[in-house]
Amino acid sequence: MQETPVHSFDQADVQSNKGMAIVAYILFFIPLIAAANSPFARYHANQGLTLFITCVALNIVLGIIPFIGWMLLPFANLGCLALAVIGIASAAQGGAKPLPIIGKYTLIK
Template sequence: MNEIQKRPDRDAEENMGLGIVAYILFFVPLLAAKDSAFARHHANQGLLLLLLVIAVNVIGNIPLIGWLLYPVGMLLVLALFVVGIVNATQKTKKSLPIIGGINLIK
């Protein structure tokens, strides 16, 4: 067990910046901090947010229904984006509401 795994508070302290970057480019923390549970958690949340953006855009292209749901979906994405960045800056591993329970990156 390495030192980062022994001290999760230090992990969050050292990788807070990568946690924030994860919501813009989810794969960067996976490359820069392979052993960090904090960075992996936020990379997972960033990936889920990216998949939600893709789904909202696909649904948004459906005539009528999609045109009505698209603005609501993008507001949801924006709110989740802000929540994720706030969680990373507070050095917590809280999951995003609604989509955060899914674990794609182990």
């Protein structure tokens, strides 16, 4: 079994940008503007953007599919909420562990 990679960042960067990293899971673009030079905030902004795109795609696809899609939609949204909570907890602890399932994708360099 392959272990999930954990990124390491400068501790001064982590301490000064924890708040921006947490905000990234609510509004991913805020850290890109307010903490543009922070690799830690940028990493979490990438995770937040990936989560946002995944949740929007799930809502569109499941919203189009009659009955079964509509029944699965609340569970998909709970999954999105759970991933956001996992990301916020990781950011608050100063960690940079990728989100389960979707965390391996990099959209923001």
